[in-house]
Amino acid sequence: MSPLISLRKVSKWIGGEQILKDIDLDVFKGEFLSVVGPSGSGKSSLLYIMGLLDRPSSGEVFFGGYRVDFSEDRVISELRNRRIGFVFQFHYLIPELTALENVMVPLMKTVSRAEAERRAKDLLSLFGLKGKEHRKPYQLSGGEQQRVAVARAVANDPDVILADEPTGNLDSQNTEVVMDLLMDLKKRGTTIVMVTHDFNLASRADRIVEIVDGRIRS
Numbered sequence: 001m002s003p004l005i006s007l008r009k010v011s012k013w014i015g016g017e018q019i020l021k022d023i024d025l026d027v028f029k030g031e032f033l034s035v036v037g038p039s040g041s042g043k044s045s046l047l048y049i050m051g052l053l054d055r056p057s058s059g060e061v062f063f064g065g066y067r068v069d070f071s072e073d074r075v076i077s078e079l080r081n082r083r084i085g086f087v088f089q090f091h092y093l094i095p096e097l098t099a100l101e102n103v104m105v106p107l108m109k110t111v112s113r114a115e116a117e118r119r120a121k122d123l124l125s126l127f128g129l130k131g132k133e134h135r136k137p138y139q140l141s142g143g144e145q146q147r148v149a150v151a152r153a154v155a156n157d158p159d160v161i162l163a164d165e166p167t168g169n170l171d172s173q174n175t176e177v178v179m180d181l182l183m184d185l186k187k188r189g190t191t192i193v194m195v196t197h198d199f200n201l202a203s204r205a206d207r208i209v210e211i212v213d214g215r216i217r218s
């Protein structure tokens, strides 16, 4: 199998502190990888770099076999829009938009408005949010907001879903809804990288990578 994302000697410094240290990691096409590790160990920072939302201080990032040149803004945003779905640890829904409109945002860049609305509605139903499409994020519970965020990440059928604690705010039933969806996407060939504190969830992945103090522990 060929890697979809490769990191080579990736390091990140913030304010004189090194938070990622010489990370070498391949994420293979179609695999479900979990990332575990203590709070503050660098999991979110690592995921941002894999999702091309942040650039490393040193080292190289490859996506689909090509070296990512972080100076090419247009190429980076095209990759992010079409090929990467990101679920943030603190969901970051747009507060002024309804649930439906939030899910439509990435879709509007690739399909017509009518098609975007149809797909966004279907996804929200799948996530048990039927009837709540027109609510703003503040009118939804934390778990409901998290599900809208997952729907938004998967809307464009990306090659890879990078999910940072996607079930962090969910009860066990909704955790299952989200995990089943991720497993289904994996069956259909989507590559998944999921950060979690929950070892039971992590163990459902094909492979687990542990980050301790900014380094991969092998």
Ligand SMILES: Nc1ncnc2c1ncn2[C@@H]1O[C@H](COP(=O)(O)OP(=O)(O)OP(=O)(O)O)[C@@H](O)[C@H]1O
Pocket (backbone or CB within 6 Å): 014, 015, 019, 037, 038, 039, 040, 041, 042, 043, 044, 045, 046, 089
């Ligand atoms: N913008 C920033 N400015 C300063 N320090 C930062 C910044 N972002 C992250 N850090 C620091 O980098 C380290 C790694 O943070 P990161 O968010 O990647 O951890 P994490 O493993 O995701 O933790 P958690 O499990 O709590 O989400 C932490 O020590 C954090 O304080």
Ligand SMILES: [Mg+2]
Pocket (backbone or CB within 6 Å): 043, 044, 045, 089, 164
């Ligand atoms: Mg984090």
